[in-house]
Amino acid sequence: MSVIVVLIGASLLVAGGFLIAYLWAVKSGQYDDKYTPSIRILFDDKKNPENK
């Protein structure tokens, strides 16, 4: 039963990893503008310039 301590430790590590990822996302500005990305996904990426 005392193995549960090891398991708890492991789960805390994993959860902590997710927390760090979340904090990093907030810091790098992912949540600053929640509206414009919704417009951006509708743009087409043109690799080769089209000739009109």
Place this chain on the structure above:
Amino acid sequence: MITTEEKSVNVKTECYHCGDNCPTEDIRIDDKFFCCNGCKTVYEILNANNLCNYYDIEAKPGISRKADIKRNYDFLDDNDFKKSLIDFSDGQTTTVTFYIPGIHCSSCIWVLESLNRLNAGIKFSQADFLKKNVAIRFSEKETSIKEIVTLLDSIGYEPSLNAEDKPLDDSGAANKKLYYKIGIAGFCFGNIMLLSFPEYLSISDVDNDNIKYIFGYLNLLLSLPVMFYSSSIYFISAWKGLRNKIFNIDVPVSLGIFVLFTRSAIEILFQSGAGYFDSLSGLVFFLLLGRLFQNKTYETLNFERNYKSYFPVAVTIRKNGIETTIPLDKVETGNRIIIKNGELIPGDSVLIKGVANIDYSFVTGESALIPKKIGDVIYAGGRQAGGVIEVETIKKVSQSYLTQLWNSKAFAKKYDSPIDSLVDRISKHFTFAILLIGFVAGVIWLPDLSTAMNAFTAVLIVACPCALALSTPFTLGNSLRIMGRNNLYIKNTSVIEKLSGVDSIVFDKTGTITESGSDVFDFIGSELMHDDLMLIKSLVRNSTHPLSQKIFASISESQIFDTLNYSEIPGRGIEGTINGKSVKAGSSDFVGLAENENHTNDTSSKVFVNIDGEVRGYFTMGNKYREGLKNIVSSLSKDYELTMLSGDNESEKSRLENLFPQNANLLFKQSPFDKLIFIQSLQAKGKNILMLGDGLNDAGALKQSDVGISVTENINMFSPASDGILEAQQFNKLKDFIKFSKDSKNIIIVSFLISFIYNLVGLGFAVNGSLSPIIAAILMPISSISIVIFTTLSTNFLARRRGL
């Protein structure tokens, strides 16, 4: 005779770039027509750089270049100025953020993020649609700020370079911090709850008691970031309040958190219990979520009031020589606006034509008139006193700025809001009451020290002041939004409360209960020649009075002259000098008619006219009352005392007596001052007065009354003395609005009651000494969330029931 030169553009050709009508079909490339060379140039720039996808994303996405002026950006070479624009620079790469008010669609975003194809020195650009910003990173060696700004200007997206141009405030930064705190609190909350499961399920492992202690210490560790980082805002706010001897909402909250933490820590360290760390972290987590929700609601409110809500002020603009009225939020920089006597300058502008004497009392509180020369800048919020002027806007109109001015102390009325003071009193007493109850509860159990401590701290934990903090702002904020959607634009939330306490209603006549639609009317007197009509039309053009507008609309002569020495005396008349002749229009004594000429037995309003010293006669117009007026006033009279004040003579008395119910008070020949005195006399009798006026000659009375609402049609007559602006079309909803404000007040009171019940239940458990962690953890967030849901749903429900 129809000549062949007449361009009959029967099928209206629209500009491929901006969508405006093309006056001629000469400006074109292949099969694409443009309204002006400016638009054509932008198309050429985009085409040359393979950016024509711009036109695919949205049709006619461009901004019209017709009113474009050549701008000089040499000042951008100045280093000091550049510094003020730059976000970051290391000498090689520099980042700048520009505010571009012209952003209005997805194509704009697309082209602004493709700037690197127009200028190779731009390495990266990112646009923010809501904030209308674009952040540009460029290489100092390859290009400069001046080049970038010139480029932006050339494609129609010139940046606004004023330092004060921040449309949406920096709520982003505040929310970011909140996101950090919520993330950490949530992480700790989840894990602590997990680790508390054995405690909940009362599992005791006979073999390994150590596990309990290990979990306990882990909980303690996990709660540290919650205590010292996530809940720091509450502690700081409570501390600041206490330093100023104010007991704000955060004091009991901080107290509760502190007690929770200390007691739980003691329990763990002395191994006397499991502690309440799950309640602590849960409490902080939900409190922060509530705060985030509150911030979002305020932002939505502000956003709506800035961009979506109906600020019922319309401005007259001149485009291609034609004057039209457009709503305030459609005004763009570069528009030519016609401002009449008394009208507000909606956005910073440059004076183009006319004699300007600006009254800045709206902004500074000083009513001294400031004369302006052609070319001078006139700031938003100023009002013109004098003849008509034409200005060109140099800055986008900010409804929030105007609302801010409106809310300034200069126009605040001395009136204590009962609800606010109720909340204040409750907050003050709340902490003391809770401490008292806790103390008493502890003392009761006193022989048994541990239960005594238990009870005392439990009381502090469970007592929740959330209703106080949440119900008023949420309810009133929601009501404000609902009223705004129904075109009653209210200054701020305390007005709603005042509106609910009104018991007497005063109506102004002209412009409020009468419509300003053009009526059939006659001119009685010596016949007016073509020249005379032109003079009269030029004179009345300067005035926003409904009668002036009717006369203006009915004279078909199209030539208008400039008026010199224009002056308008409210309640009496207008005068000015046109083409060397003095022209007067107004009441009979104003134009100099002798008193013994009897004109009192008619049923219409009269406007006398005096040209060059000779009284020529008068215009008569029928008063057209608003549709449904009789029904509205009869249903209102059941609950409110009604009065009607009019500046006109008694000619309309019989008609009005038919429309208004028996007990209504009808007073005539009221000067603006008389109206003010009347309001004061009613107030001296202890009445709460709602006054409806048009803001012209009853501004003083509007200000004096408890709630003053301007009823407006399509004009720019915005009186800062009023508390709200009602669109004339919604006049028949007046009773619903008043009843709804009463509903809002009731909702707040009910939510206080609900919170009271929650507290009773919780305190019951606490005083009993039987407050288990689960109950504490559940009760608090549930009460907060339920209050928010309740107030939001019930305001919406009651609004719908009132037909709003």
